Amino acid sequence: MAQNSFGDIFRITTFGESHGKALGVIIDGCPAGLEITEKDINDELFLRQPGKTEFTTPRKEKDEAKILSGIFEGKTTGAPISIVVYNHDADSSKYEAIKDVYRPGHANFTYLEKYGIFDYRGGGRSSARETACRVAAGAVAKKFLAKENIHLCAFIKEIGGIEADVKLDADTLAFRKKVYEDPIFCPDKDSSAKMMDLIKLSKSEGDSLGGVVELISSDLPVGLGDPVYGKLEAKLAYGMMTLPATKGVEFGSGFSGSRMRGSEHNDHFILDDKKNVRTKTNYAGGTLGGISNGMPLKLRVAFKPTSSITKAIPTLTVDKKETTFNLPEGSRHDPCVTIRAVPIVESMASIVLADCLLLNRCTRID
């Protein structure tokens, strides 16, 4: 239950609305003894922060995390960790004007129908600001994963139909450094340049773009994930599809794998240099039967184009009259939400893996 919680052992619960007093996350089940500082969390939040380039919304979100509990003398104690990001200076006035219109591509229609009430200021609970909580929790999860030598990296694989030609690196941390140095988190410089041009064009037309985020990892330990309803890829898919604006997720060969033959798709088992069992190819994407197989995790998430645009679109008012809707010129929104989704995808995957690592401790009698 608990529709605002995610995870079994390492379990997060988030709260907060876009223009409310604060957003926050409770992490329950994080093992004791892990070193965590507010800086660890704020460094990750900075990756998601908008307003750093022209490719994200110029809106300034002062996302500064405060730890309210669960840390003592710099370490986790086993008690729930609560992290809060207070909202400042949210300007809700302009939302007054549009509160009586069903916004195409947005959630105000469904929230109003379901709950009979909707906090329309900045999208309320349906706002993507909630993802700051996941990045904060992801920062804690990443610290735990690092203890087990697990590292993840997400990056821009595709924007507006332009696909990056990405050379992966066995050193995930080095690769990640390169990703986050790019203004739009795309490790292929040429494609990145083309994507940025396209974003500028689309923005100038009052329109928006979608894209695809890819996630890879260092070799995972074998054994993460629990059949049959706790499969690693199922939990990852679940987590990814809770992100705003997602339209799909695929693992390894993904949809293109459905066009391959079995003889081609079946990854061959081999021994690597250290005599570990690995597979020659990785069409599986890092799992077999729902359990990690020692290979890197590999998944892609599709994001729709940002719903908030300045072009006018026909729609209805809440009293069912026809009208058109557009954001006023100069409105501050992301021309392509996929970019800021990069650290968020990474965080969700980290939360899933931390949870699976803990569950895996309970697998055998000794």
Added chain:
Amino acid sequence: MAQNSFGDIFRITTFGESHGKALGVIIDGCPAGLEITEKDINDELFLRQPGKTEFTTPRKEKDEAKILSGIFEGKTTGAPISIVVYNHDADSSKYEAIKDVYRPGHANFTYLEKYGIFDYRGGGRSSARETACRVAAGAVAKKFLAKENIHLCAFIKEIGGIEADVKLDADTLAFRKKVYEDPIFCPDKDSSAKMMDLIKLSKSEGDSLGGVVELISSDLPVGLGDPVYGKLEAKLAYGMMTLPATKGVEFGSGFSGSRMRGSEHNDHFILDDKKNVRTKTNYAGGTLGGISNGMPLKLRVAFKPTSSITKAIPTLTVDKKETTFNLPEGSRHDPCVTIRAVPIVESMASIVLADCLLLNRCTRID
């Protein structure tokens, strides 16, 4: 928790191995007063049954469901419904020969590493036979959905790269009838014929094919799904990715939506003939903000080609020696698991929707 359970209110727990004594499912939380017979369940199981055509495994699984509890005088009582399918005549002898080889594309390597023990007979717990339990539970869910005038239909959208050109029908039940009349559950006759030819060819080469299943529904009631970690599409993605052989799932526009502009992707709100709020297009796939928006659900699931083939593939033995693996000629396996996945995808979606319908009763104070 409970890695063999799925759902919040309408919650299933499955058990059983491919060659064990029985498989079964417990449905907890099904409302009282629903009429259910063993025939209702066996009719659905028949759709998943192999051996009816040359396009599925010739293996005869005598899948006859027995209801052990939860039904009294033909109706659900609110007590847990247990449904068991006993295994008969499973021939495990041939698995003896291959138990010491890591089977490419299979789960014996990961199970052995995780648990230190593996019931190799017929794939044990990792076998797709477990999905019979989901179809049985899905039969109950469908009866409940029908009471609320909700109908689902899955069908073959693509096999081996051949894409069907499908004309949907506003009458979901009529459309469904047409789907299940086709030998491979594809409503486009021309494509179906081409797919069948390709399956025969692939089979003759000792190889296998993958494919894509699409699911559509009648107009859903508005309000199903719970933000932010109970989003309808997130729960569906979770359910779908727990199915064996899945590599991806997408909703509405899906991955192709990531290449559209916002002005195109934002479905316009309109009034339908009955003055209901609907959208003109359905790129969203039936949800907004994680909540059903009154439009039909629309999702696609990618399946990899069947891992069990008769072509030989290099691999390792459990004591890390190089070898090759192939099933003997005449082995009985599905040349394309995607076909039998059709009723399974439908069942998983039914289970998710039944659960969301019940949760939605708790949304408002009156």
Added chain:
Amino acid sequence: MAQNSFGDIFRITTFGESHGKALGVIIDGCPAGLEITEKDINDELFLRQPGKTEFTTPRKEKDEAKILSGIFEGKTTGAPISIVVYNHDADSSKYEAIKDVYRPGHANFTYLEKYGIFDYRGGGRSSARETACRVAAGAVAKKFLAKENIHLCAFIKEIGGIEADVKLDADTLAFRKKVYEDPIFCPDKDSSAKMMDLIKLSKSEGDSLGGVVELISSDLPVGLGDPVYGKLEAKLAYGMMTLPATKGVEFGSGFSGSRMRGSEHNDHFILDDKKNVRTKTNYAGGTLGGISNGMPLKLRVAFKPTSSITKAIPTLTVDKKETTFNLPEGSRHDPCVTIRAVPIVESMASIVLADCLLLNRCTRID
């Protein structure tokens, strides 16, 4: 899972340590449309507030609740409600001195052994200050229950062996008013006076007392609670035993019922004035088979004497040396925690009932 959460649909998650920055609670699953103000919550917190009489600790806890999310224009929105109580002026210095001693009756030994780290300041996570979160959540639950005409009242039944002779009142709200007018929440004036004398005596001796809290309710609607692991009394017992210092819980006839005959204990079914089915006696305590039967709920909770006393007791240091432990004269602790447990017991019961009310909506097909 989630060891800091409680409840299925109406689900609370608490966080915070005694001397940390804040304590708080997230309520997930509260239905939309319920009117809630910070005053509603602070009025309930005031009942738990110490320092109002000499019978509770003179410590001043400034328990002022702030709502951070989930309320819009005075009403719940269906989004998680977060309530925070900030800590002020906590003086942790004196805990420095005692951090290396295993405190008899306290949790520092077990926390240290389990987690390898203990936030000793004010008891950290093991402090009874966490119960402020339950009272805050209970305030919300009570507003929901009131909509359904359900009212609860807890009171002091026994302190230090002195048992109150309590006359219940069919009007639960009137009875409750009387209870909270008494300095120690005991509706029997004579017993209350004797108890207060005993508390003063015990306090003067550097010692402490235990007691029993009783909870009663207005007639409950029939149907709350879900067999077999969701029985109303099981959930209540669970909730009560999560309270600090509890040693037992009993329902209806309780332990004395185990000394009765069946012919005496079996409550007779009768019709009341309004032709409702009720029972003549209420040895059952309001439930049959785990489901509320229309009669008032009736339970009692036993609390041990406060562990924090100024009398010296032999114990060990963390490096296993023998020593004695006592709080310094003038230390500020409750001479009898049972008193302040009264509103806490009431709150826990409210949370359980709110949850069962929502679950009960999912019981039948229509």
Added chain:
Amino acid sequence: MAQNSFGDIFRITTFGESHGKALGVIIDGCPAGLEITEKDINDELFLRQPGKTEFTTPRKEKDEAKILSGIFEGKTTGAPISIVVYNHDADSSKYEAIKDVYRPGHANFTYLEKYGIFDYRGGGRSSARETACRVAAGAVAKKFLAKENIHLCAFIKEIGGIEADVKLDADTLAFRKKVYEDPIFCPDKDSSAKMMDLIKLSKSEGDSLGGVVELISSDLPVGLGDPVYGKLEAKLAYGMMTLPATKGVEFGSGFSGSRMRGSEHNDHFILDDKKNVRTKTNYAGGTLGGISNGMPLKLRVAFKPTSSITKAIPTLTVDKKETTFNLPEGSRHDPCVTIRAVPIVESMASIVLADCLLLNRCTRID
């Protein structure tokens, strides 16, 4: 959720009605590698079996457990373990006659009101036959606990007001042997004899008795139980109060502890012969702050007198007419359900402890 499930990691789900086709339990989360046979389970079921003496119901329940899944080559595999007990020869005819009367002390009134339908045959889902499932699951839990040198023993502490004078034994297994040699599971021979006389008398009068079961354990490892809503005693209380006919539960000093002074109740920390930290007394009952403290667990559960008696009692029919109800002479019911509750209490406690042991593996980073 899942009102027919219990536990977090080691999680049971039960199904089945008294006179249905079968009862059963699924155990999800049992670690792989544990040796289990059907005999292990049937040996435990035999302890609960009625008809062995005149002090339990003469009804013959052929409780023979069948393992349907989860065991391979004599060991658990990590897959869900399903255990089924088929019902035979249940004679439901006599229930026909009484199906339209609200049975005092029984659940048919509340089930009918809640669900609108009731499987009245033998009490249906509300029957104590469901506890056979807990004993079966308890047998598995006990095997796991034994691996960790944890042993439990329940026994009759009191029947009909006669209290046993029990001398505990440091060797829990030896003590347990003595308990189960007694016809009514009471280790004090003199009291046992008196209790048996009283049972015979009560039975001859068509009446029934209640009683108290006590549970003790060997020294537990320190660290079991998770604050604040996963406290060991809270989970135990929860489990115990899900048992039929329970009216209360207490730990250590229990209700009598509420009449002690703090200076007396605070158990002194001492070193035992092996230099382990223990407490001199055990008023706490084995936990501090919700976490096991290395001392034996100690709890007592109160059971009401059996509701099924042959004495007539006034009641109502389902159409609200006054009537009287009594079971016909010669009806087969337990004159005192407390006796057969002994192995059931032991089983529930075993399930809770197995769960806490697994959860405790997730507590620290290394």
